[in-house]
Amino acid sequence: MGTLKKVIDFIANNSHDANKLIDIPAQGRIISKKQFKKVMFYNISDGANTIQITDNNGLLKHKNLKIDEVIKLKNYTLPIRKDGKSKNEVYVNSKSSLEVTGPIDPEDYEFQSKQKKTLHYLRNFPQYKFQTAYLTNLLKFRSYVEMNILNHMVDQGFVKVAPPLITENDCEDSGETFSVLSTSKKTFFKPTKTQKENKEGGQANLTVSTQLHLEIINRAIQKVFTMTPCFRAEKSDTKRHLSEFWMLEAELSYVDKVEELCDVTEKMIRSVLTGLLQDKNGLKFISNYEPFENTYDHIDIADEKITRQQKMLQKWTALDEADWVRLDYSKAIDLIQNQIAENDGFFIDENITWGDEIATEHEKWLATDYFKAPVFILNYPKKCKPFYMKKFKDEKMRDVVANFDLLFPEIGEIVGGSLREDNYSLLIGEMQERNMNMAHLKWYTDLRKNGSVPHGGFGLGFERLIVHLYGLNNIKDAIPFYRSYNNTLKV
Numbered sequence: 502m503g504t505l506k507k508v509i510d511f512i513a514n515n516s517h518d519a520n521k522l523i524d525i526p527a528q529g530r531i532i533s534k535k536q537f538k539k540v541m542f543y544n545i546s547d548g549a550n551t552i553q554i555t556d557n558n559g560l561l562k563h564k565n566l567k568i569d570e571v572i573k574l575k576n577y578t579l580p581i582r583k584d585g586k587s588k589n590e591v592y593v594n595s596k597s598s599l600e601v602t603g604p605i606d607p608e609d610y611e612f613q614s615k616q617k618k619t620l621h622y623l624r625n626f627p628q629y630k631f632q633t634a635y636l637t638n639l640l641k642f643r644s645y646v647e648m649n650i651l652n653h654m655v656d657q658g659f660v661k662v663a664p665p666l667i668t669e670n671d672c673e674d675s676g677e678t679f680s681v682l683s684t685s686k687k688t689f690f691k692p693t694k695t696q697k698e699n700k701e702g703g704q705a706n707l708t709v710s711t712q713l714h715l716e717i718i719n720r721a722i723q724k725v726f727t728m729t730p731c732f733r734a735e736k737s738d739t740k741r742h743l744s745e746f747w748m749l750e751a752e753l754s755y756v757d758k759v760e761e762l763c764d765v766t767e768k769m770i771r772s773v774l775t776g777l778l779q780d781k782n783g784l785k786f787i788s789n790y791e792p793f794e795n796t797y798d799h800i801d802i803a804d805e806k807i808t809r810q811q812k813m814l815q816k817w818t819a820l821d822e823a824d825w826v827r828l829d830y831s832k833a834i835d836l837i838q839n840q841i842a843e844n845d846g847f848f849i850d851e852n853i854t855w856g857d858e859i860a861t862e863h864e865k866w867l868a869t870d871y872f873k874a875p876v877f878i879l880n881y882p883k884k885c886k887p888f889y890m891k892k893f894k895d896e897k898m899r900d901v902v903a904n905f906d907l908l909f910p911e912i913g914e915i916v917g918g919s920l921r922e923d924n925y926s927l928l929i930g931e932m933q934e935r936n937m938n939m940a941h942l943k944w945y946t947d948l949r950k951n952g953s954v955p956h957g958g959f960g961l962g963f964e965r966l967i968v969h970l971y972g973l974n975n976i977k978d979a980i981p982f983y984r985s986y987n988n989t990l991k992v
C-alpha cells in the first residue's frame with residue numbers, strides 16, 4: 502500500500518551510497534514536470550506522499566512522459582547531500598527501469614491540456630478533477646471540519662443515530678421530494694393501510710430531513726443527532742442550492758426555550774472555529790493557489806497583499822471574535838424596511854412587510870453588511886414556516902413560531918431550528934389548516950397523543966458551512982460530486 506512512503510522512509514533511515522541501486526519501486530502519478538537544458542524533474546504522488554525524480558542525463562526523454570500518467574521506477578540511486586540532509590528525491594541512471602503503468606491516451610484525454618483550470622472547467626471533468634491539489638485539499642478540509650463537528654457533538658453528550666433515507670414523509674411539506682421506485686417501475690414497498698384506502702401504492706421518498714424520525718428517538722434519548730444526505734427537488738440552480746446535500750440534524754428533549762437551541766448551535770459552530778484557530782491543522786488544507794470560477798472572474802492574487810491562508814485566518818478570527826447577534830424577526834423586518842427607505846434601489850426586492858419571507862439578499866445584507874456577524878433571527882410568522890414548529894402569539898397577537906434561522910455573512914441561512922409543537926390538538930389543528938395528509942403522519946401525531954415531551958432541534962446545511970469556511974464561491978464545489986437542478990449526472 503502506497504509505495505512512496507517506503508521510499509521516503511528508506512531515504513530517511515539509510516546512509517547513502519551514490520552507486521547503490523535501490524530496488525524499492527517508486528510508483529505514483531506525475532503531478533508536475535520541469536524541463537531544463539540538461540535536467541528533467543518529475544514530481545510523482547501516490548495520493549499520500551510525493552517524491553521528485555531527477556533525470557540528469559536525459560535518460561527518460563524518449564519516453565515522453567505526460568502529466569497525470571502513472572509510472573513505476575526501480576533501480577534508482579539516491580543523491581548524496583553535502584549538508585547531510587536528505588530530500589525526497591531519487592536519481593535516474595542508466596540501469597533504472599521505468600514502466601508506465603497508467604498511460605494516458607492523448608486522443609482521449611483533454612484534461613491535462615489546459616494550463617489554468619477554472620472551477621467551471623473542473624466541474625466538467627468529475628472523473629479527473631481531484632487530480633488538482635486545490636480540490637483534494639478542499640476534500641481534506643471538509644473531512645477535517647466534519648470530524649471536528651461530529652466529535653464536538655459526541656463530547657456534548659449527543660448520541661449519533663441512523664435515521665432512514667427512504668421515507669414516506671415530506672418533512673417540510675413543500676412537495677419537493679424525489680420519489681423512490683424500483684427499476685421495474687412498480688412501487689416496491691407494501692402499501693400501508695391508509696395508502697390502500699386511498700388507492701395509493703407504497704410510495705416512498707428520499708428524505709428531505711431526518712427530523713421527524715429523530716423526534717421518535719429523542720423521546721428515549723435526550724440528545725440525538727445525525728449527519729446524512731438529504732434530498733430536495735427544489736427547482737433552484739443557484740450557487741447555494743444542491744439537490745443532494747448533507748445535513749447535520751440534532752433533536753433535544755425537555756427544551757422549552759428556542760434560545761437554548763441557539764446556544765447549542767452557536768457552541769457547535771464555534772467549536773469548529775476554535776479547532777481551526779487553535780491547532781491550525783485545517784489551515785494546511787487552504788491552498789494558496791485558488792482557481793477561479795470562470796476566466797473572466799480573474800482577480801490577480803499577486804495584487805493582493807495577503808495570502809489565501811492569511812485571508813482565511815482573518816475570516817475565521819473575525820467570526821470567532823464577533824458577538825453573534827440574536828434578533829427578533831419583527832426587528833429584522835424593521836431594519837430591512839429602514840434600509841429600503843433610506844437607500845432607494847439598494848435591494849432588488851423592495852417590498853417587504855411583516856409576514857413575508859426574508860429574501861436571500863436581505864439575509865445576506867443583515868449578516869454581511871449591517872451586523873458583520875452571524876445573526877440568529879427568531880420567531881418568524883407562522884405562515885413562513887413548516888407545520889411542526891411550536892406556535893405562540895407575539896405582543897401584537899400575531900401568530901408566530903418559536904424558531905430561528907442562523908444567517909451567516911456572504912451565504913445567508915445555514916441553520917434552521919425550532920421548538921416542535923408538542924400539543925396534540927394544536928398540531929392537529931395546524932395540519933388541518935394546511936390541508937395536510939393527516940393519515941400519513943399518524944405515527945408523528947401519536948407522539949403528542951401518548952407521552953408528549955417538550956423538545957426542539959435544528960439542521961445545519963453542511964456544504965453551506967464549508968462554502969463559508971473555505972471561502973468558496975459556489976456550493977457545487979463543497980461536495981465531491983454535485984447534484985443540482987437542471988444539471989447532468991455526469992458521474
Ligand SMILES: NC(=O)C[C@H](N)C(=O)O
Pocket residue numbers: 672673709710711712750751917918919958959960961
Ligand atoms: N432538523 C431540522 O430542524 C431541519 C429542518 N427540518 C429543515 O429541514 O430545515
